[in-house]
Amino acid sequence: MKQGNKINYTTGLFPGSVISLFIILQLIAFGLKAQGEKKADIRLNFELKDSMNICKAMVTSEGKPVKEVDIHFYVKRLFSLLPIGKAVKTDDNGESNTIFPLDLPGDKNGNILVIAKIEEDENYGNAEAQAEIKWGTLSNPENDHWANRSLSASREKAPTYLIVASNLIIMVIWGTIFFVFLQVFRIRKESSLIKKNK
Amino acid sequence: MENTQQQTTAHPAATGHQSEIIRQELLAPIGKYSPLNRLWIGFLSVIVLWGIAIYARQCIWGLGTTAMRNYVSWGLYISTFVFFIGISHSGTLVSAILRITNKEWRRPITRSAELLTWVSLLFGGMMPIIDMGRPERIPNLILFGRLQSPLVWDIICIGTYFTGSTIFLYLPMIPDIAICRDRLSGNASRFRKWIYRKLSLGWKDTAANWHKLEKTMKIMTIIIMPIAVSVHTVVGYIFAMTLRPGWNSTVFGPYFVAGALYSGSAAVVLVMVAFRKMYHLEKYITLKQFNYMGQLVLALTIIYAYFNVNEYAVPAYKMESAEGFLLKELFQGRYATIFWTLQFGTVLFPAFILAFPKGRTPLFASIACIIIVIGAWVKRYIIVIPTLLHPFMPIQKVPVTWAEYFPNWVEWSITIAALAGIFLVITLFAKIFPIISVWEVEEGQEFERKKKMVDAMIEKENAQQLQPQSN
CATH class of the missing domain: 1.20.5 (Single alpha-helices involved in coiled-coils or other helix-helix interfaces)
Structure with a gap:
């Protein structure tokens, strides 16, 4: 091989080394972050008070109530989750309450699927709990004209x-x-x- | 059979010295490739191949490689689809309507108009498939499609229109292909000879052949018009029957038909200019054709402007919430410059040019029609994109950048390749078949000759009748 065609291996390896080092550092940072996050448990309770449907989310971590964490409430719909109000922070007892509308369409038994979530919290990351409750209005496919011929039918x-x-x-x-x-x-x-x- | 042989009489127009000159002149460009032609074809082929490669990449990596996201899922591809389908109305208008009304000046321009229809439909039909992202799912639209859905109507209408346009283009070509078979086969390549032999259907120039051809052409001329109108009406329905601000309009069907005729007829003028210049067809595509086509484009531009007023003025008077927000964006917001440029620059300004006799000469008419065609494309973009960016219900939990849209290089590559594909097919077509219908021009000249003879006879008779009275 001619002298002029020699490859400068030091220069050639340099970008690769930097990228590898960067990836390793990122992995370490991610690992440390994951290690720093605690696991949160959410329990859902439902209660009817003064003709209002109230959903209570109880958040605990390692057996202790979790304060000042945003809880997002949703109801499962056909394609996506319907948010119920804005996120509510947990109080000193780790409790977060929200009022549910009375006219949410449920399934044929009137059930709706309620979901409570902690989303991208810096201490607890993500956590979710879901439960079914008979808070929806009855929807009967027979009454919705699904069986009839129409422009909106199958x-x-x-x-x-x-x-x-x-x-x-x-x-x-x-x-x-x-x-x-x-x-x-x-x-x-x-x-x-x-x-x-x- | 004897009966058929007895009818073996040549078409009256296909004889004489004049016909021979017409045939020589109109068949001259076929099979001849100048260096500039080769360069042009090579250039277009490179763009088309690039587009195919990028489309393959899009198929592999998905629609995420485009700028389209949850808000805008019908981007440049569907805007171009509507534009190409609009251009496809050119053939129906110029050819079918002028054929049925017996306009003699149509003869040299019908072939290019019908070709433009066929090619723009071919590539226009590809655009929704490109937009689908999963082309292997196309059969599902038929297998599982609902008859209640305008998308299914669109597939049926475009499929029918494409079949009808193919026949409509092919039928008047049969006698010309037979002329090519008889006169050009000596120097032609084996491929071209094969095409001429197969597509001429063994045409024999008999009275029986002519009778069948004229009958079928008459039927197709009548039937292609409602099919063409249905296509663009249904394209309009796809938008109008979707619950979106800006699309909730009862005039969308006729508005789209008017827009298609306006852009399609302008595109015909551009094809006329291009072929006239490239193949030195000044003797056939004359100032008369430009004058009449200019008047037609002017009339259609005025109708289109009228529809524009209806489309925007009525909802603007009410300014109903979501619709009002969209209209403010169009009239005063981020789309205002494009919107007003379109209204004044690409509708009223070309109409102003075409209103004067000098504006209907090849140079000025082509300037006006380029503006119209570009304007029609941008208008489709303005119909599709701002509405998609303003849904009734905001799409939740998506990055803010998704509420903005401008096509990226992937979409531009594929769309420009489709446009190049249209030019490429038209260029190659003109190298295999006559771009002006030979027999129709011959027939026109024969008609002119006979008309002059009759006029001269009437004049002579009148003169003879007047002479004794004066004596």
């Missing part, structure tokens, strides 16, 4: 007028197109017959 329940009208239009248009195709093939057939006769 594909099998498309309105009859829509099925008839659309199929009629499709048949007329595509029928004409097929007729045109047929004429084009007849042109070819006629031409080939003339050729044969010649």
